[in-house]
Amino acid sequence: MSFRNIAQIAGSAMNAQAVRLNTVASNLANANTAAGSEADAYRARKPVFAAVAERNGLAGEQIAGASVRVLDVVQSTEPVRKVHEPDNPLANEEGVVFYPNVNPVAEMTDMMAASRAFETNVEVMSRVKSMQQSLLRMGEE
Amino acid sequence: MAIDFDKALGLHAQALELRAERTRVLAANLANESTPGYQARDIDFAASLQQALADESSGGLSLSTGAAETLYRVPNHRSQDGNTVELGVEQAAFSQNVSDFQTSLTFFNMKLRGLKQAIEG
Numbered sequence: 001m002s003f004r005n006i007a008q009i010a011g012s013a014m015n016a017q018a019v020r021l022n023t024v025a026s027n028l029a030n031a032n033t034a035a036g037s038e039a040d041a042y043r044a045r046k047p048v049f050a051a052v053a054e055r056n057g058l059a060g061e062q063i064a065g066a067s068v069r070v071l072d073v074v075q076s077t078e079p080v081r082k083v084h085e086p087d088n089p090l091a092n093e094e095g096v097v098f099y100p101n102v103n104p105v106a107e108m109t110d111m112m113a114a115s116r117a118f119e120t121n122v123e124v125m126s127r128v129k130s131m132q133q134s135l136l137r138m139g140e141e
Numbered sequence: 142m143a144i145d146f147d148k149a150l151g152l153h154a155q156a157l158e159l160r161a162e163r164t165r166v167l168a169a170n171l172a173n174e175s176t177p178g179y180q181a182r183d184i185d186f187a188a189s190l191q192q193a194l195a196d197e198s199s200g201g202l203s204l205s206t207g208a209a210e211t212l213y214r215v216p217n218h219r220s221q222d223g224n225t226v227e228l229g230v231e232q233a234a235f236s237q238n239v240s241d242f243q244t245s246l247t248f249f250n251m252k253l254r255g256l257k258q259a260i261e262g
Contacts, residue, residue, distance in 0.1 A: 049177065
């Protein structure tokens with residue numbers, strides 16, 4: 001039976017979505033963090049997911065099913081916001097400070113999508129658990 | 142007259158195996174819901190069961206778990222990142238599959254109970 005692979009697959013997805021929620025939290029927390037130069041400004045972070053085909057047993061035969069791996073966390077290449085704030089202690093000689101390129105609305109929707117995907121995988125785990133338990137009770141009643 | 146367990150249990154053993162396999166395929170679809178370029182897959186249950194039964198009647202290897210052929214799902218809408226997982230569709234298929242698994246298991250249990258009764262008299 002293949003239930004152990006299912007737990008691994010759902011677990012990898014939960015891990016990936018947790019990484020995604022982590023980046024969302026970091027982006028939202030730093031949405032208003034000013035910086036004195038363009039290079040120092042915080043940039044929105046995004047995880048990159050990839051599907052990894054699962055392998056079975058010692059022979060390593062490929063099975064139908066793929067877990068998720070977080071390949072990398074990349075920074076957004078969108079331009080950062082330039083704001084004229086001469087009274088800000090971080091402002092440069094022109095009175096400009098640099099705010100992150102975080103889009104709070106996009107981050108909020110991303111957060112909802114990530115938590116929904118996480119919950120889906122928790123549900124998969126609990127359904128598989130109930131299937132496994134009823135399989136263990138086979139022939140008892 | 143001897144009782145042949147394989148014959149008595151019928152196709153329910155194969156059906157259970159296939160249901161478990163399909164659970165894994167659907168779980169992988171749900172897991173890769175936000176992976177760019179991932180293409181959702183599914184098992185054609187009817188065709189796979191026919192195949193399993195044909196294998197068995199010809200005396201070949203039955204219950205070969207890797208034999209179930211997976212096909213790619215045709216999405217209702219195309220997405221920008223090439224991912225063909227549609228959450229609602231997959232959730233519905235997964236939940237239907239779990240119910241089908243429980244149904245197969247119930248049939249299996251009924252068969253076992255019948256055998257037990259026949260053995261005990």
